[in-house]
Amino acid sequence: MTRVCIVGSDDVDLRLDLFGYETARRALATYDVQSPFENTVAVDTVSLGAAVSLLNDLNWYLVRLADEAFVLEPSVSDDEWLSRDLASAVREGEVRAAETDARLKVYGLEDGELVEPMYVTRVQGERPDYDLREVDDTVVVRVTDDEFRA
Structure with missing residues (x-):
């Protein structure tokens, strides 16, 4: 199974706001x-x-309500997410799965x-430790070169 995770913007209650739209609810x-x-x-x-x-179906809502969208694809990694753009590139064959692990966006996880x-x-195959603050855990997202440079 491939998992999709949409991260809401700070100023919205993603679940409440997203399900407030009938088309999103149906999707x-x-x-x-x-x-x-x-x-x-x-x-x-x-x-x-x-x-x-x-x-893609939810794009209109994502632009308005979300900061990020991640995809966890087991054929690429069991525990590292792909950014939406990188997932699209892998799907389209623009990037091979084996070439997705160089650039990372690592989130701290604090109280959920x-x-x-x-x-x-x-x-050299190792991910540097998250050191911005003390956190309970981390969430790793593989990103495209363009996302990494942004």
Whole structure:
């Protein structure tokens, strides 16, 4: 299963606001909606293609309500997410799965909330430790070169 996670903007209650739109509600109706982190909506899809398609279907709402969208694709990594752009590039064959692990956006996880991302580059196969503040855990998101430079 491929998991999609949408991270709401600070000024919205993502679940409440997203489900306030009938079209978004219908797009998500067939999924078991969860919230793995504070102010997120996550669903499991059948494939990377289905995950990217769902995000494309929800794009109007994502632009208005979300800061980020991640995809967890087991054929790429069991524990590192892909940014929406990187997931799309892998799906389209523009980037091979094996070439996705160099540039990372690492979020701290504090009391269930994603906090203060840190951009890092994997060095000799090792990811530098998150050091922006003391956190309970981290969430790693692989990003495109363009996202890394932004």
